[in-house]
Amino acid sequence: MPKVKIDGFEVEVPDGTTILNAARMIGGDIVPPAMCYYSTLKGSGGKCRTCLVKVTKGSEKDPRPMPKLVASCQTMVMDGMEVANITSDEVINARKGVVEFLLINHPLDCPICDQAGECHLQDLAFDHGAASTRYEFERRTFERIDIGPYIKLHMTRCILCYRCVFTAQQLTPERVHGVVGRGDHAEISTFIEKAIDNDFSGNVIDVCPVGALTDRTFRFKSRVWFLNPMEAHRDCEKCSGKAVVWMYGKEIFRVTARKDQYGEVHEFICNTCRFEKKAPGDWVVEGPRNIERNSVISQNHYLAATTVR
Amino acid sequence: MQLTNRSKNVVNKKMSFAERIYLVAIAKGMWITLKHFFRKNNTYNYPDTQRTYAPVYRGWHVLKRDANGAERCTACGLCAVACPAEAITMTAAERERGEEKLYREEKYAAVYEINMLRCIFCGLCEEACPKEAIFLTDRIVPSDYVRQGFIFGKDMLVEGVEPEKRVDVSVRQKHIQEKKQAAAAAQ
Structure with a gap:
């Protein structure tokens, strides 16, 4: 040892x-x-x-x-x-x-991006980055791509961490999602923009540290700091059924997997749980999730449970 | 413990005859009234005469458009989360193809409401705004008879496209920039 x-x-x-x-x-x-x-x-x-x-x-x-x-x-x-x-x-x-x-080609469109408030790059830039950029050239831009009916790919925001590629490789039987090109030209892509139709493909949204892969069913619906994250579970034959539902009043806006304090998911959830079960009766709500006190998600509305888990 | 000498002990002693006819007290009171006739007026006859406001007065909000007439607001929600009175609510929507002239970014506020009864005109929303979209102006919020009339939607907040309908916020904008620079320098 x-x-x-x-x-x-x-x-x-x-x-x-x-x-x-x-x-x-x-x-x-x-x-x-x-x-x-x-x-x-x-x-x-x-x-x-x-x-x-x-x-x-x-x-x-x-x-x-x-x-x-x-x-x-x-x-x-x-x-x-x-x-x-x-x-x-x-x-x-x-x-x-x-x-x-990392920020050289990042568009910094945080006011638009659905990941804002839970983005690791945002936290990292806030903690370590400089307030202004020295980069003077045109940033690399891509068209937005719909990967299937549930996932939106903003290649412009991608930092090429390859997490989604590993997720696609390790959770799905056949590989349909990878990195095309090299160096500055590298981009995340599905082959010939083929839709991923696999039960666990939605997890690429959770593993993405930035807003490159986002939930189309939640797109522009709300901001994370207006919602209350609640731990909830349901009976699911495909996955553990343990998830976090993001609620506004009684309405469920989106469902994500449970992330630990480093933003990592240990029990991946299936697409049915993530995208299709949004009626209040679908989930058994266990209680509010612990949110870090200094997180924007706990701003204004989240008084209980403010310790780090 | 006595903190000021303004309080007076009440005595319940019997009044004398001169005090009971109140002539002296009335004359004293009338003298005070008479003095006020010749004083300078403290009030303004609004709206005939209006007092001058500070150039950085915080009144009725405006949602600015950019030089091309597109709305600057992207419904990021930072004003709403910064608002201490929780007066701001919004619903975002995605910009469709062909609406590029109406909205500057791919997301815009389909509904943007400020409850003017809740608003305390602190100006934190304009400090939070990353797009320089919301500003407080020197216009006064009009009065109304019903509460519903104070919930200002986009029709009351967004400035007009025409040059004459634009709201000038340059003084306020400069003031906020100086404030932010001072805060950055202090850090």
Whole structure:
């Protein structure tokens, strides 16, 4: 069992744990942000570079520091390793640079985007980004695409984290959804814009850290901070049936899977639950969901349950 | 504990004859009344004469259009969430093909209502607005007989397309920008 020290906090973790997961075991501010790593998706991570950390001591046997910043979601811990995340100015500066790169082609149309208020890129830019951009050129734009009757793809907002591709690969039997092109030309696409008709395709909306994949049945219906997220369940033969219903009064505006504090879904829900069951009688509401106190979702209307779960 | 010397102890003693006929008290009171005839008037005969307002007065809101006449508001909901009185409600809709001249962004407010009875004219909505769409102007909210008349929809809020129907908010806009810059500099 290797012991690792992250920002001065020591933790003992099983073999083969990544630095990011070791940091999550400690919890708190020292957890590096992650835009592409998703614990429930195999092979995810290593693409966005927001989780970069500095390894100040390689291990007990070889105490030399690692020469460059490493992606904490991909680097395994070693015994005696010492890692600096928020205590290192180098990491903070590098992360600021990464945010600037992620925002180069991002349209910043948050007032329009349905993801606003629960967007990881928004949080990341708020925490680490600069208030203005240095980019002077025309931003990369795409036409909006309807992927099937339920999902809308705004390629312009995409940061190419590949999470949706892994979701499509791992939750659906045949691959219909992938990344086409390379480098600056890379884009998420279904082959020949073929509609995804699979029972679990709706989960690409939940795994998307930005507003690139959004729910067409919820499109422009409301803003997340006007709705009350409630934990609810129903009997479903295809999935666990455990979900979050976003309510305005007695009306259900949308249904999402339950996300943990890192925005990750552990029990994916099916399309029937997500898109078709929106009558109040369809769900057994358990109670209000815990929302972080400083989240915009808890603004003005959400007095109870304001602690981090 | 006595904080001011304005309170006076009430005494229930019997009044003298001079006090009981009240002539002195009446004369005193009339003198005060007479003095007020020759004082400068504190009130204005509205609407014949109107007082001057501060250039940054906060009154009736306006929803601005851009230079091409398209509505700036995208129904992002930030004004509603910033509103301490919860006076603003809105419903968004998607812009159809061919409506590009009416609405600037792909989403617009199909319904936008401000309850003028709830509004406290604090100006937080215009500070929250990312699109510079809503501004408070120096116009006074008109009176009405029924409560329903104070729920202002888009017909009362959006300015006209014609140049003469546009509402000038340049002074207020400059004031908000200075305020935001000062806040940014303070951080």
